[in-house]
Amino acid sequence: MIVGGDGVTVEGSGSPASPLVISAKPSPVTVADSDCITLSGDGTGGAPLRATPRLDPDPANLLACGPNGLTVTGGTGGTVATACGLTGDGSTGAPITAAVAAWTAACDLDTEAGHVYCDSTGQLRTDPPPRFAFYRDSGNQVYPATPVPTGSDVPITTPTLRITNPDTCREAHVLVNVDLDMDLTLPATSGGGYGIGTDDMAFIANRGSSTATAVHTQVTKTWHRVIPPGGAVDEPLEITGLRGSGGATYNRIQWGINAFVWVV
Structure with a gap:
């Protein structure tokens, strides 16, 4: 007698009319979601395992899942839109930079210019005015x-x-x-x-x-x-x-x- 062990099934009697067929039993797979990934499926042919990123529905969230992977939305072509005080779109050819004026004074910018600061609310501030x-x-x-x-x-x-x-x-x-x-x-x-x-x-x-x-x-x-x-x-x-x-x-x-x- 032939008996299948864990994960193995045995079918047939071993005769020409009923040959032995040995096959593996599908093992159940336990999946668990994380904060950022949702898992589905059990690993079988009909329900393969699938991992799907979980995106925050907040309208301010710029992250999206595109055909080629995760991308940052906004702006043009998946780049970042900027407003007053900033230029560029975050791409390699146009990195985000501060929009500044040309230094027109006769003195040296590095030694004579004032400073810019970030306050406790995230607002940009300059040196105190005269x-x-x-x-x-x-x-x-x-x-x-x-x-x-x-x-x-x-x-x-x-x-x-x-x-x-x-x-x-x-x-x-x-x-x-x-x-x-x-x-x-x-x-x-x-x-x-x-x-x-x-x-x-x-x-x-x-x-x-x-x-x-x-x-x-x-x-x-x-x-x-x-x-x-x-x-x-x-x-x-x-x-x-x-x-x-x-x-x-x-x-x-x-x-x-x-x-x-x-x-x-």
Whole structure:
């Protein structure tokens, strides 16, 4: 007797009329899909094994299965379409590149050009733009007749101007310009002056024989300040009196503080 083992079948009795026929049994095949491949069939002649790629149905998905294999769709002929800021279609002859203008400055591009950055949302950003700000304050104070101080650079009043750096990234350069005018009453043979801080800006003497009233001249001074990123300063204008003699008095002080702020 002949008995078939696992995977083998035996048919017939071995006689001329019923010869032995030995054949293999089809073995069942277990298949399992993956995230990207779907498997079908059991390996038999009527149901051969077949692997089919699983494509995401999202409309933004550019991957497709063509007659020659997987391809990237979009654009022309399976290449990539581009929009503002990009050129090319992703092919060998036209790779995707940034659409840029020609460098026209006389200086060197590699050392003098700015930069481009990618922010947390994927947007392209450039260096912070230049900023400018202007601040001003002024006053016109009338006083009762007040003796001009006899000393040198004696403080009378100190108005201030708040100056803020409008940029939180870079330091600001500030051009501060101040102007000052003081009305003096000068009896005969008297004199008096005024200044800004320790600078004596004006001195006027009356060498005549009668009183001179509303004697004045406007003076100005300019200096530079640096303010750190996002910072602010209270810029003072210290107004002083000086060298008063012979009963000289003042009765009006006019002043102005101007701040020109640049961030580049």
